[in-house]
Ligand SMILES: Nc1nc2c(ncn2[C@@H]2O[C@H](COP(=O)(O)OP(=O)(O)OP(=O)(O)O)[C@@H](O)[C@H]2O)c(=O)[nH]1
């Protein structure tokens with residue numbers, strides 16, 4: 451069993467920012483959860499931090515409309531981003547939050563890696579591919595999580611996983627792919643292992659967290 455080097459349970463809410471000006475100081479290391487509306491970003495953050503209501507989740511796509519920031523320690527933060535895709539929200543609202551999303555992705559220096567979440571039943575839609583391409587070119591780390599893995603039987607889950615791993619090679623970057631379920635915590639250790647590395651906490655001898 452993998453023992454994570456960072457205590458993710460210690461996450462606390464920092465701010466909900468309507469635009470990047472309202473974010474905490476751009477220093478330390480940030481990891482952001484991105485993906486289509488309803489992919490399971492907020493649920494995955496709650497699973498990672500073992501807190502049921504740290505990030506707000508909803509059956510209605512478009513729940514997360516602000517850039518929500520959570521602190522792990524003085525240098526490390528987790529970010530819950532608004533989803534892209536099919537959110538049924540007024541166009542003006544959508545445009546505003548997609549603009550702050552794009553701005554965040556392009557301008558945030560402390561952003562080290564993106565966890566790109568995709569429903570395992572609908573992987574690699576156009577916008578997902580655009581985001582991954584852009585992230586690889588921007589030299590961000592990328593972890594693809596195929597979410598809601600509990601919705602498929604083991605055989606079908608493995609099939610999609612190998613197909614997406616194959617497709618991910620075309621991105622020509624360091625893209626890791628795992629399956630994940632917030633319902634039964636499948637893939638949680640793999641997620642922790644990747645994040646520990648991004649946060650520079652893989653060597654326990656030098657880490658006090
Ligand atoms: N079965 C199952 N359902 C899940 C899982 N993760 C999330 N869901 C459900 O999917 C829906 C959307 O989850 P959220 O975590 O709110 O999704 P989101 O990506 O944050 O959505 P937006 O904030 O709208 O972009 C909710 O009804 C969740 O209960 C999972 O692992 N398994």
Ligand SMILES: [Mg+2]
Nearest residue numbers: 491492513514
């Ligand atoms: Mg959300």
